[in-house]
Amino acid sequence: MKHQARKRFGQHFLVDESITDGIVRAVNPRAADNVVEIGPGLSALTRPLLDKLDCLKVVEIDRDLAARLRGQYPPERLQVTEADVLTVDFSGFGPALRVVGNLPYNISSPLLFHLMAWADQVRDQHFMLQREVIDRMVACPGDADYGRLSVMLQSRYDMEKLFDVPPEAFDPPPRVVSAVVRMIPLPDSRPRARSDKALSETVAKAFAQRRKMLRRGLGDWTPLVPWQQLGIPETARAEELSVQQFIALADVLHEAGV
Ligand code: SAM
Numbered sequence: 001m002k003h004q005a006r007k008r009f010g011q012h013f014l015v016d017e018s019i020t021d022g023i024v025r026a027v028n029p030r031a032a033d034n035v036v037e038i039g040p041g042l043s044a045l046t047r048p049l050l051d052k053l054d055c056l057k058v059v060e061i062d063r064d065l066a067a068r069l070r071g072q073y074p075p076e077r078l079q080v081t082e083a084d085v086l087t088v089d090f091s092g093f094g095p096a097l098r099v100v101g102n103l104p105y106n107i108s109s110p111l112l113f114h115l116m117a118w119a120d121q122v123r124d125q126h127f128m129l130q131r132e133v134i135d136r137m138v139a140c141p142g143d144a145d146y147g148r149l150s151v152m153l154q155s156r157y158d159m160e161k162l163f164d165v166p167p168e169a170f171d172p173p174p175r176v177v178s179a180v181v182r183m184i185p186l187p188d189s190r191p192r193a194r195s196d197k198a199l200s201e202t203v204a205k206a207f208a209q210r211r212k213m214l215r216r217g218l219g220d221w222t223p224l225v226p227w228q229q230l231g232i233p234e235t236a237r238a239e240e241l242s243v244q245q246f247i248a249l250a251d252v253l254h255e256a257g258v
Contacts, residue, residue, distance in 0.1 A: 003042060003064065003065065003068075005171070005172055006062060008106075009061055009062050009104055010039075010103075010104030010105050010106040010107070011041060011062070011104070012102075012105075012170040012171070012172060012173070012174045013041050013042050013044060013170060013171050014044040014045065014102055014128075014169060014170055015044070015169065015170065015171045016165075016168070016169035016170075019165050019169045020044050020045055020048055021048065022162075022163060022180070023045060023100070023102075023126060023128065023180055024045070024048045024049060024052070026126055026162055026180060026182065027049070027098065027100055027124075027126050029049060029052045029053050029098070030052075031052065031053060031054045032054060033053060033096075033098050034057075034093065034094055034095070034096050034097050034098060034123075035049060035053055035056050035057065035097075035098045035099075035100060036056075036057045036058070036059065036090070036093050036097060036098070036099050036100070037049060037056060037057070037058045037059075037099075037100045037101055038058075038059050038085050038099065038100070038101030038103060038111070039059070039060060039061075039085070039101050039102060039103060039104055040058040040060050040065070040069060041060070041062075041065055041102070042065070042068075043069060043072065044102070045100065045101075045102060046058060046069070046078070049100065050073065050077060050078065054077075055076060055077050055078065055079065056077070056078055056079070057078075057079045057081065057093055058078065058079070058080055058081065059081045059083055059085045059088055060080065060081075060082060061082070061083065061084050061085070063082060066080050066082035085107075085111060085114070086107060086110055086111060086114050090115070090117075090118040090121070090122075091118060091121065094121075095121050096121070096123045097118070097121055097122045097123060098122075098123050098124055098125075098126075099115065099122060099124075099125040099126075099127075100125070100126050100127070101126075101127055101128070102127075102128040103127050103128060103129055105129065105130050105133075105174065105176075108129050108130065108133050109133070109149060112137075112149070112153060113152070116152070116153070116156055116196075119156045119157065119185040120185070122185050123184075123185075124182060124183065124184045124185075125157075125182070125183040125184075126162075126180065126181070126182055126183075127180070127181055127183070128165060128178050128179070128180050129178065129179065129180075129181060130174075130176045130177075130178060130179075131164055131176065131177045131178055131179040132176065132177075133149070134161050134179045134181045135161075136149045136150055137149055137150060137153050137154075137159055137181060138150070138154075138159050138160070138161055138181070141239065141240055141241060141242050142239065142240060146239050147207050147210065147239075148203050148204060148207045150243075151199075151203045151207075151241075151243050151246050152199070152200060152203060153183070154243045155192070155193060155199060155243050155246070155247060156185060156186060156192075157183040157184060157185055157186060158183070158184045158186060159181055159182065159183050159184075160181065160182045161179055161180075161181050162179070162180040162181065162182055163179065163180055164177055164178070164179045165177070165178040165179060165180065166178075191244065191247060192247070193247045193250050193251060193254075194250075194251050194254050194255075195250070195251075195254045198250045198251070198253055198254035198258070199246065199247060199250040201250075201258075202218075202221075202246065202249055202250040202253055203238075203246055203250070205217065205218060205219070205221070206218065206238035206241070206246070206249075207238050207239075209238075210237065210238045210239050211237060211239075212237065212238075213234070213235055213236065213237055214232070214236050214237060214238055214241070215227070215234055217238060221253055221256075221258055224252065224253060224256040224258065225249065225252060225253070226252065230245065230248050230249060230252065231245070232245055232249070
């Protein structure tokens with residue numbers, strides 16, 4: 001029976017095989033890889049992934065779609081978790097995780113932040129998202145798109161936009177252009193914020209008024225910042241700071257007990 005796409009679950013199903021092939025080529029799965037697909041839907045990606053893999057884990061919120069998938073593959077090949085991915089503890093999926101998905105766009109930012117908690121056990125992530133979101137993820141200081149999403153994700157991942165995907169590749173077509181991104185967690189050798197919470201709060205406060213000078217935007221935290229020592233001009237705006245400068249700033253604020 002034809003499945004009626006559910007808007008509340010952000011359902012836009014891939015129907016262009018050249019795009020699914022492109023995503024699978026980008027992932028380049030080996031038979032024994034530990035792969036989790038988020039939102040398998042009608043299995044447009046699931047099928048070609050399973051052609052390459054011994055087994056695949058999927059997380060799907062839609063009860064009908066989860067049941068359909070269970071009917072299509074034996075549990076030893078396809079492990080279906082029927083759940084809201086935002087509530088799923090990824091530590092249960094094991095190490096060297098490769099996460100793949102044509103994501104529901106209505107939860108893309110919360111989902112990207114949710115996954116950051118497991119970056120240490122992730123090998124890589126390949127996602128289809130709104131192109132506009134990927135442009136924000138990979139933006140550099142000074143770009144109009146540079147903001148909280150760019151700094152927080154770049155503090156944990158190397159990211160690369162791979163290719164654009166037009167609305168006609170989906171049924172029903174979304175109103176926006178999509179794109180595919182590759183995210184690889186940074187190695188331990190790269191400097192990390194001492195506290196993810198301090199980094200998150202610093203970045204949120206700084207970008208709340210992105211056009212203001214940072215020393216105004218940070219309010220009562222400003223006197224705690226040794227601007228010269230951090231190499232940050234007192235006239236700098238949030239949108240001009242590099243990710244490393246945000247990490248250094250968050251570290252001193254964390255030390256100062258904010
Ligand atoms: N992978 C399929 C494809 O490419 O055709 C479907 C992609 S569709 C954009 C998003 C999928 O994610 C749907 O199957 C939808 O039911 C599922 N989904 C939406 N919200 C979800 C959530 N919170 N947790 C898990 N799956 C979700």
